[in-house]
Amino acid sequence: MSQLSEEEIADYQEAFNTFDTDGSGSISRSELRSLLTTIGQKRNAKGLQDLLEEADVDKSGTISFPEFLTLIDRLVKNKSSTTNFSKDELASLKESFDHVDRDSNGSINTTELRSLLRLVGEKFDKAFVNSTLQEFDTNKDQQIDFDEFLVMANKLIKNKSN
Known part of the structure; x- marks a missing residue:
């Protein structure tokens, strides 16, 4: 994972808290769907499940904040490395x-x-x-x-x- 500044981590924590609508401290499948839709990365049911399983390193069924940081880093890197679109x-x-x-x-x-x-x-x-x-x-x-x-x-x- 790339090195994040304190400001970036704070921004990601705020985003995480926004999508953790039930305040559980983790992001569920439905919360992940909402997050992806918001950032323009709508997925079908299988794509959503695959992404959740990939991000959920500890196999808890939800995404913790550290897992969220890794996921966001991967999504951003994947998008910028595969395309050079304005x-x-x-x-x-x-x-x-x-x-x-x-x-x-x-x-x-x-x-x-x-x-x-x-x-x-x-x-x-x-x-x-x-x-x-x-x-x-x-x-x-x-x-x-x-x-x-x-x-x-x-x-x-x-x-x-x-």
Whole structure:
């Protein structure tokens, strides 16, 4: 984990306390869902459970403050290391993602991915759509969440510029 200043730790403690709505001193599954939605990282049920299990090092079923710090550090590093998008580009990509996510569940299935690829101006066969899904679906839930979508967009943009 990267070194945090006292001010950053205080800010994270305040955020932790805000999402610890029952005052238990830890963040439950439902509180984690609320937190992720607030920061624009909506996950489906499996993605949420996987993230909780990954963050919950002591296997208590909830996330303590030290576990929360590690989780936030990982989420921030993951986002900044996989993409180099500006705020405006991220907003535009989020808008595109939300437009294609017709059922508003926070992820894109194969049908929605096919629609997205058509928006790019290409018509791809089912095999290409399925292989694209497999390539970018890092948590293997058969859907592309927004973080996975950013990695996909980053790669597509790099490929176009080469």
